[in-house]
Amino acid sequence: MRTALVLGTGLIGTSAALALSARGVKVHLSDRDPERARTAAALGAGTEGEPAPGSPVDLAIVAVPPAHLAATVADVQRRGLARGVIDVGSVKGGPRRELIELGGDLTTYLGSHPMSGREQSGPLAATADLFEGRPWVLTPAQGTDTTPGTDTEVLNLALELIALCGAVPVVMDADAHDRAVALVSHTPQLLSTLVAARLEEAAETDVRLCGQGIRDVTRIAGSDPGMWVDILSANPGPVADILAEVAGDLETAVRALRELDSADEAKRADGAAGVEALLRRGNAGRARVPGKHGQAPAVYETVTVLISDRPGQLARIFADASSVGVNIEDVRIEHATGQQAGYMQLMVEPGAVPVLEQALRERGWSLRQ
Ligand SMILES: NC(=O)c1ccc[n+]([C@@H]2O[C@H](COP(=O)([O-])OP(=O)(O)OC[C@H]3O[C@@H](n4cnc5c(N)ncnc54)[C@H](O)[C@@H]3O)[C@@H](O)[C@H]2O)c1
Numbered sequence: 001m002r003t004a005l006v007l008g009t010g011l012i013g014t015s016a017a018l019a020l021s022a023r024g025v026k027v028h029l030s031d032r033d034p035e036r037a038r039t040a041a042a043l044g045a046g047t048e049g050e051p052a053p054g055s056p057v058d059l060a061i062v063a064v065p066p067a068h069l070a071a072t073v074a075d076v077q078r079r080g081l082a083r084g085v086i087d088v089g090s091v092k093g094g095p096r097r098e099l100i101e102l103g104g105d106l107t108t109y110l111g112s113h114p115m116s117g118r119e120q121s122g123p124l125a126a127t128a129d130l131f132e133g134r135p136w137v138l139t140p141a142q143g144t145d146t147t148p149g150t151d152t153e154v155l156n157l158a159l160e161l162i163a164l165c166g167a168v169p170v171v172m173d174a175d176a177h178d179r180a181v182a183l184v185s186h187t188p189q190l191l192s193t194l195v196a197a198r199l200e201e202a203a204e205t206d207v208r209l210c211g212q213g214i215r216d217v218t219r220i221a222g223s224d225p226g227m228w229v230d231i232l233s234a235n236p237g238p239v240a241d242i243l244a245e246v247a248g249d250l251e252t253a254v255r256a257l258r259e260l261d262s263a264d265e266a267k268r269a270d271g272a273a274g275v276e277a278l279l280r281r282g283n284a285g286r287a288r289v290p291g292k293h294g295q296a297p298a299v300y301e302t303v304t305v306l307i308s309d310r311p312g313q314l315a316r317i318f319a320d321a322s323s324v325g326v327n328i329e330d331v332r333i334e335h336a337t338g339q340q341a342g343y344m345q346l347m348v349e350p351g352a353v354p355v356l357e358q359a360l361r362e363r364g365w366s367l368r369q
Pocket residue numbers: 007008009010011012013030031032033036063064065066068069072088089090091113114115116117118119120121122123227231
């Protein structure tokens with residue numbers, strides 16, 4: 001990638017621009033608020049302004065709030081500002097459907113989501129290493145009779161962007177992504193907010209005792225409400241489903257605590273057992289939170305697949321992997337010199353290798369032994 005355009009030079013757009021500029025990519029910076037693009041340029045993220053008419057950049061990165069993603073992607077496409085366009089929004093299913101309604105081109109668009117951020121907004125909160133070692137989700141579209149799939153060229157540009165930002169690509173279906181982030185990002189945001197909201201009316205004498213525990217739990221409660229209204233509006237059902245389950249756990253916790261408060265010894269024993277069970281479930285869940293990819297590199301195995309240089313091949317392979325529930329943790333492509341073909345190396349958890357190999361063979365792919 002030689003040139004890029006970042007639209008929306010806030011936290012995420014400016015962080016990506018800083019990483020690309022540091023690696024020699026010529027980055028154009030644009031924002032609805034010109035002051036923000038100017039600030040990003042002053043930080044060394046690139047040059048203010050769009051590319052000259054008739055000189056499209058390699059990749060446009062749309063980093064505006066979720067409610068404006070589809071319209072901004074469609075506008076970039078209509079004006080021919082870039083060969084490929086990706087967005088970095090926190091939700092993926094809704095913006096894609098909106099883009100289809102707006103008549104956008106699905107072949108040159110790829111929905112993505114870096115799983116890294118901060119509770120602060122704007123270019124001054126940006127850092128070049130924000131995405132280092134973090135998962136960066138890609139949701140390529142598989143072509144159907146009525147809708148085209150993502151072009152290989154755009155997928156490759158996105159993989160290059162992720163590599164230049166030091167992140168780790170993870171390929172998923174858009175709606176599966178939205179259900180997953182409802183659990184690991186959107187519900188935690190709301191729960192942090194709810195805990196922090198209890199402090200609003202609390203006595204000063206109580207609040208001054210705040211220690212590290214509540215600081216850890218409420219950091220993301222400082223996030224921008226406008227941005228989160230957009231995110232939650234685009235993913236309400238999956239988040240409500242998980243919150244309803246949390247509400248059930250809260251009822252269990254309240255019941256157990258009331259029992260602990262009882263004069264009856266047997267009830268107190270039940271209460272203690274109920275509270276302990278909840279705390280142990282919490283330990284088990286916490287143990288499943290992965291370390292940052294960059295800090296604790298997982299050992300993956302490689303499945304190598306022969307692909308021809310035709311549009312939609314990569315998107316099809318990713319869709320085939322996701323149809324059997326296999327996460328692709330990293331991808332590399334070896335181009336065969338002088339041939340319209342190449343080898344794609346899919347890095348997956350060791351346990352997923354047999355399932356993936358069988359699924360790909362059944363769907364007609366050739367695997368390298
Ligand atoms: N904040 C996070 O932790 C995080 C993490 C991953 C992804 N995201 C996603 O990244 C995107 C950007 O989030 P952010 O945290 O950088 O927000 P931000 O508020 O820091 O930046 C958004 C920028 O977009 C600009 N903007 C708004 N509407 C625009 C339009 N129509 N055209 C051009 N510019 C416009 C704003 O002026 C602002 O500078 C969002 O879609 C968000 O869901 C955020």
